[in-house]
Amino acid sequence: MSISLNTCILILKEHHLLKSSAVQDTVPSKMEYVSYDSRDVHTNTLFFCKGAGFRPTFLSMAKANGANCYVAEQPYPEGKGMHALIVRNVSKAMALLSAAFFRFPQDDLYLIAVTGTKGKTTTAYFLKGMLDQVNGGKTALISSVNTVVGQKKDDTFKSSLTTPESLDLFRDMRTAVDNGMTHMVMEVSSQAYKKNRVFGLTYDLGFFLNITPDHIGPNEHPNFADYLHCKLQLLVNARKCIINAQTDHFDEVYAAATTTTDPDSIYLFAAEKFTNPNLKQTIDFRFATEELDMAQTKFQVLCVSDKAKKLKIAGDYQLKMLGDFNESNGTAAVIGAGLAGMDHDDAAKGISQVTVPGRMQTEVTKEHGVVVVDYAHNEASMMALMGFMQREFNNPKIIVVVGAPGDKGISRRPGFSHSLNAYADKAFLTTDDPGFEDPKEIAQEIDAGIDHSKVDVTIELDRKKAIYDAISMSNKGDIVLICGKGEDGFQKVRGVDTPYPSDITVAQQAIDELEGQKEHFRS
Numbered sequence: 001m002s003i004s005l006n007t008c009i010l011i012l013k014e015h016h017l018l019k020s021s022a023v024q025d026t027v028p029s030k031m032e033y034v035s036y037d038s039r040d041v042h043t044n045t046l047f048f049c050k051g052a053g054f055r056p057t058f059l060s061m062a063k064a065n066g067a068n069c070y071v072a073e074q075p076y077p078e079g080k081g082m083h084a085l086i087v088r089n090v091s092k093a094m095a096l097l098s099a100a101f102f103r104f105p106q107d108d109l110y111l112i113a114v115t116g117t118k119g120k121t122t123t124a125y126f127l128k129g130m131l132d133q134v135n136g137g138k139t140a141l142i143s144s145v146n147t148v149v150g151q152k153k154d155d156t157f158k159s160s161l162t163t164p165e166s167l168d169l170f171r172d173m174r175t176a177v178d179n180g181m182t183h184m185v186m187e188v189s190s191q192a193y194k195k196n197r198v199f200g201l202t203y204d205l206g207f208f209l210n211i212t213p214d215h216i217g218p219n220e221h222p223n224f225a226d227y228l229h230c231k232l233q234l235l236v237n238a239r240k241c242i243i244n245a246q247t248d249h250f251d252e253v254y255a256a257a258t259t260t261t262d263p264d265s266i267y268l269f270a271a272e273k274f275t276n277p278n279l280k281q282t283i284d285f286r287f288a289t290e291e292l293d294m295a296q297t298k299f300q301v302l303c304v305s306d307k308a309k310k311l312k313i314a315g316d317y318q319l320k321m322l323g324d325f326n327e328s329n330g331t332a333a334v335i336g337a338g339l340a341g342m343d344h345d346d347a348a349k350g351i352s353q354v355t356v357p358g359r360m361q362t363e364v365t366k367e368h369g370v371v372v373v374d375y376a377h378n379e380a381s382m383m384a385l386m387g388f389m390q391r392e393f394n395n396p397k398i399i400v401v402v403g404a405p406g407d408k409g410i411s412r413r414p415g416f417s418h419s420l421n422a423y424a425d426k427a428f429l430t431t432d433d434p435g436f437e438d439p440k441e442i443a444q445e446i447d448a449g450i451d452h453s454k455v456d457v458t459i460e461l462d463r464k465k466a467i468y469d470a471i472s473m474s475n476k477g478d479i480v481l482i483c484g485k486g487e488d489g490f491q492k493v494r495g496v497d498t499p500y501p502s503d504i505t506v507a508q509q510a511i512d513e514l515e516g517q518k519e520h521f522r523s
C-alpha cells in the first residue's frame with residue numbers, strides 16, 4: 001500500500017485543511033507506511049505529529065527511522081529535509097489520509113455504528129451474533145472488549161480503546177476486507193468524535209441507545225453538553241438511524257438525526273408500556289417482556305408502524321444475557337439485523353447464542369448467594385443492575401463490591417454513592433484502576449456520600465479479599481454483585497497495567513474454596 005505526496009496534498013486541499021506544504025525535490029514522493037508513533041516507523045513513512053503528549057524529539061526519531069514526510073499543525077526544525085504538510089487539524093488530516101492510504105476499506109463493508117452511555121458493547125455483540133448467521137461469520141467487530149478483523153484465531157485480539165485512532169481503525173478495516181469480512185459493527189465512543197477518530201466516516205446504520213452524564217472531567221469532556229454533542233455526531237453521519245425513544249434528551253437526539261437523514265429512514269423503538277404525551281413521532285417498534293428470570297430473558301418485538309412492518313422481525317426472542325436492560329439492547333440489535341436484510345428466524349437464532357465477556361456472568365452457589373460479575377461502573381448501569389436484581393428477586397439482600405477508577409470519571413463517584421443508597425444493603429468499597437490516585441481516598445470519597453443508616457460499608461482495598469468476604473458473608477437468597485471490571489485481567493496502577501486474575505477467576509476461586517464446588521460462571 002502507498003500514497004503519493006500529490007494525493008495527500010489534493011485531499012488536504014479539498015477539505016480545506018492544508019495551511020502550507022514544503023516539498024523536497026530529492027526525497028521520495030511516495031509514502032509506503034503510515035504512523036503516529038516514532039517507535040513504529042519504516043522507510044518512506046508518512047508520520048503524523050499528534051496528541052497532547054507529542055514531543056519534537058519523536059519527529060527526529062521518526063526521521064532517523066526512515067520517515068520521509070510529516071503532517072503537523074506547525075513546522076518543526078526537527079523535520080528539516082522531510083516533506084512537510086502543515087495542516088489546520090492534524091487528527092482530521094490523519095483520518096482522511098489514513099482512509100486514502102488504506103484504499104477506503106469502509107466502502108467494502110456494511111458499516112454499523114453504535115453509541116450510547118450504556119449497552120454499546122452488548123448491542124454490538126448481539127449484532128455480530130445475528131449477522132454471523134447469514135454471512136458465514138464474516139462480521140468484523142470494533143468494541144471495547146475485543147477487535148475482530150477475520151475468522152482465524154489470531155484475527156481476534158483485545159482492544160485498547162473503545163474506538164481506535166483513525167489510522168488503526170482504517171488499518172483494521174483494510175485487514176477485515178482483505179480477510180473477506182463483509183460487515184463491520186463498531187462501538188463509537190464520544191471521545192472518538194472529540195478526537196476525530198471517525199472523521200469522514202458514514203455508517204449504513206447508526207444506533208443511539210441512551211445518554212446519561214458520564215465521561216466528564218479532565219482528559220474527557222468539559223461538560224455534559226460537549227459529551228452529548230459528540231455522541232450526536234454519530235447520527236449526523238448515518239444513512240439510517242435507530243433511536244431509543246426512551247432516551248433522555250430525545251428531542252435533541254431526533255433533531256440531530258434529521259439534519260442529514262429523512263424521517264423515513266429514522267426508526268424509533270421503546271418498551272410496550274412506555275408513553276410520552278409530548279412525543280410527536282410514531283414509535284416504530286415496541287418490545288415486551290415475556291419471561292425474565294435468572295434462567296433466561298425472553299421478549300417480544302412488535303412492528304407497529306407501516307415502515308416497521310416492512311421488516312420481517314416481529315416475534316419472540318430469547319437471550320442468554322440476563323437483565324431487563326438487555327431487552328432494550330436486544331431490540332435495537334434486532335431492528336439493525338432487520339435493516340441489514342435478516343428475518344425473524346435467523347435473527348432469533350443468532351441473538352440467542354450471544355454472551356459478552358464480563359457482562360452479567362452469574363453463578364448460583366449452593367450455600368451462599370447468587371454471584372454476578374458485571375461491568376456496571378457508573379450510576380446508570382449500577383441503578384439498572386441493582387434495580388433488575390431487586391425486582392427479580394423480590395427485594396433480596398444486595399451485597400456490592402465496587403470501586404471507582406483514579407484519574408478519570410471523577411464525576412462518577414457521587415453516582416456510586418447514590419446508587420448504593422438506593423439499593424444496596426452492604427458495600428465493599430475497593431480498588432478499581434486507581435492510576436495515580438490513592439485508592440483509599442477514592443473509597444473514602446464514595447463512602448462520604450453513603451447513607452450509613454441504609455448501607456453498611458467496609459473499605460477493603462485488596463479487591464480479591466473484598467470479593468472473598470462478600471461471597472463468604474452471603475447467604476442463600478442474597479445477591480452478590482461484583483461490579484466494574486468484568487473480565488479485565490489487570491489493575492491500572494501508576495501508569496502500569498498490573499496483572500490481576502480477573503473478577504471471574506477470583507470469584508470462582510472463592511466459591512470453590514467456600515463450597516468445594518467446581519462449577520463455571522455462566523452468562
Ligand SMILES: CC(=O)N[C@H]1[C@@H](OP(=O)(O)OP(=O)(O)OC[C@H]2O[C@@H](n3ccc(=O)[nH]c3=O)[C@H](O)[C@@H]2O)O[C@H](CO)[C@@H](O)[C@@H]1O[C@H](C)C(=O)N[C@@H](C)C(=O)N[C@H](CCC(=O)O)C(=O)O
Pocket residue numbers: 036037038039050051052053054055058160161162163164165189190191192195215219220
Ligand atoms: C484523550 C485521548 O483520546 N487520548 C488518546 C490519544 O492520546 P494523544 O493523542 O494525546 O497522544 P499521547 O498519548 O499524548 O502521545 C502523543 C503522541 O506521541 C507519540 N509517541 C509517543 C512516544 C514515543 O516514543 N513516540 C511517539 O511518537 C504517540 O504515539 C502519540 O501519537 O491517543 C493515544 C494513542 O495514540 C491514546 O492512547 C489516548 O487514549 C487515552 C490513553 C485514553 O484513555 N483515552 C480514553 C479517554 C478514551 O478515548 N476512551 C474512549 C471510551 C470512553 C468513551 O466512551 O467516551 C475510547 O474510545 O476508548
Ligand SMILES: Nc1ncnc2c1ncn2[C@@H]1O[C@H](COP(=O)(O)OP(=O)(O)OP(=O)(O)O)[C@@H](O)[C@H]1O
Pocket residue numbers: 116117118119120121122123144162209210325326328329358359360374375376377380381382384385
Ligand atoms: N441499556 C442499558 N441501560 C443501562 N445499563 C446497561 C444497559 N446495557 C448494559 N447496561 C449495564 O452497563 C454495563 C456495561 O454494558 P456494555 O458494556 O454493553 O455498555 P458500554 O456502553 O459498552 O459501556 P462502556 O462505555 O462503559 O464500555 C453492563 O454490564 C450492564 O450492567
